[in-house]
Amino acid sequence: MVTAPGLLRAREVAAEVVDPELPMLTLADLGVLRDVAVDPDGAVTVSLTPTYSGCPAMAEMRAAVTARLQAAGFADVRLRTVLNPPWTTDWITPAGRRKLAEHGIAPPGRAPGPVPVALTLTRRAAVPCPRCGSADTTETSRFGATSCKALRRCRSCLEPFEHLKEI
Amino acid sequence: MNDDHVYLSLTEGDAGGDARWAFGTGFEDPLHGVDTTVPDGVDRDALAAYCLALGDDALISSQRLAEWCTRAPELEEEVALANIGLDLLGQARLLLSRAGQAEGAGRDEDALAYFRDPADFRNVRLAELPNGDFAFSITRLLVLSSWRLALFARLTSAADPVLAAVAAKAVKELAYHREYAAQWALRLGDGTEESRARMVRAFAEIAPWLAELSAAEAGFGVEPGATAQDVAAVLASVAAETGLTVPEATPVPGSGRDGEHTEHLAPLLAELQSVARAHPEATW
Numbered sequence: 517m518v519t520a521p522g523l524l525r526a527r528e529v530a531a532e533v534v535d536p537e538l539p540m541l542t543l544a545d546l547g548v549l550r551d552v553a554v555d556p557d558g559a560v561t562v563s564l565t566p567t568y569s570g571c572p573a574m575a576e577m578r579a580a581v582t583a584r585l586q587a588a589g590f591a592d593v594r595l596r597t598v599l600n601p602p603w604t605t606d607w608i609t610p611a612g613r614r615k616l617a618e619h620g621i622a623p624p625g626r627a628p629g630p631v632p633v634a635l636t637l638t639r640r641a642a643v644p645c646p647r648c649g650s651a652d653t654t655e656t657s658r659f660g661a662t663s664c665k666a667l668r669r670c671r672s673c674l675e676p677f678e679h680l681k682e683i
Numbered sequence: 684m685n686d687d688h689v690y691l692s693l694t695e696g697d698a699g700g701d702a703r704w705a706f707g708t709g710f711e712d713p714l715h716g717v718d719t720t721v722p723d724g725v726d727r728d729a730l731a732a733y734c735l736a737l738g739d740d741a742l743i744s745s746q747r748l749a750e751w752c753t754r755a756p757e758l759e760e761e762v763a764l765a766n767i768g769l770d771l772l773g774q775a776r777l778l779l780s781r782a783g784q785a786e787g788a789g790r791d792e793d794a795l796a797y798f799r800d801p802a803d804f805r806n807v808r809l810a811e812l813p814n815g816d817f818a819f820s821i822t823r824l825l826v827l828s829s830w831r832l833a834l835f836a837r838l839t840s841a842a843d844p845v846l847a848a849v850a851a852k853a854v855k856e857l858a859y860h861r862e863y864a865a866q867w868a869l870r871l872g873d874g875t876e877e878s879r880a881r882m883v884r885a886f887a888e889i890a891p892w893l894a895e896l897s898a899a900e901a902g903f904g905v906e907p908g909a910t911a912q913d914v915a916a917v918l919a920s921v922a923a924e925t926g927l928t929v930p931e932a933t934p935v936p937g938s939g940r941d942g943e944h945t946e947h948l949a950p951l952l953a954e955l956q957s958v959a960r961a962h963p964e965a966t967w
Contacts (some may be wrong), residue, residue, distance in 0.1 A: 563716075566773075566852070568769075568770055568773060568852075568856060569770055569773030569774045569776075569777060569849070569852055569853060569856060570769040570770045570771070570772050570773025570774070570776075571773065572769075574713075578715070594716070595715065595716050596716035596717075597714065597715055597716045597717045598717075599717060599845070599848035599849065599851075599852060600844070600847070600848040600851065601851075602848065602851045602852040602855065603852075604855070628858075631832065631836065631854045631855060631857075631858040633832065633833050633836050633913045634913070634916055634917070634920075635829070635861065635862075635865055635916070635917040635920050635921075656759060657759035657760075657762060657763060658763055658859065658862070658863050658866075659759075659762050659763035659766040659767070659859075659863070660762065661762070662766070663766045663769055663770055663856075667759065681859070683855045683856070683859070
């Protein structure tokens, strides 16, 4: 049986698991950890939400959460996937944004909100360089090493960098 | 215990199916732990058929996009096309899983993706046409992502909560796909004489397949033809910037939704399904 202090501990352990593709972020920083609860039968249930539909890191995240909780003494662990409300980059915490920038990845701006059905080719807000802070940067590719990142280059310090796209 | 390395951490701890890390047969359930109750009042057969069709559109599109790997004009475009394909593969997995649950015959996403024959697929035929040149692939991506976005925007209020949630997630991804395709369409349509000529040809090649899309969307609160104006508006906005026009064309009779396909689907599926059929039940 998991007690109230046990629940707190389970929350801490689950929150510390890191994202496999952005290992500077914990699942809590990324905003994909929706809930940790204790079921009437004593099992710990962890609710995760996927970032992208095809994100191959989801299976890895579930395995890591289960393994970490079991290592911390929680024998019975259940994983629940929450699809609604869908994750957006607004779920990334301020600490998560700071860590991204410290690791040379430009954090996302505000999520664009409801997707308009009409096509607008509006320019997105400027993305400042995470290394030198210059606003003079240009996109080299809309999609980077993972679906969630774009590739950019700074025209001031000339360094390439990744940008976590607003979604 | 070692979480510092993706693969090491998977070889220890949890011995259940979750720890398996493989694409293809045996890859874990994408709807793992989702409340998959079908609500009262939702026709299970209709839900299964609808999710299957939308899942097939995504699966076949994803396979065509993956074919651009090692063939794209630039490395950045190859990465972009593969990532778009990955998003669609994720949508396909969720939708095929949902179709299997609603059907209730014990078929999971793998059974539906790998062990159906061409006549059992329900994707629209535009998705299965060969990639052609880059202009054709971009124009097709523009049309299919615009259509899917307009359709999924409506499905966010579908009576089935899983379908609605999958749609709500997908619209954000589709907006990026459409923007990518639109920017290339503008660049090619407004580029050199050669790139423009190829875009003119691509628009002509795609025009006969547009009518099939409008007829293929009916169900779950969406009337047939509901998205036609939205798709036409997207194409018109690209046309306005480039002077390209979508020519009038006689629609190709039939529909992939009825299991009617071009001769191009069977070879695509032969490649997609070859490993799973050669080694059924294999995991790695």
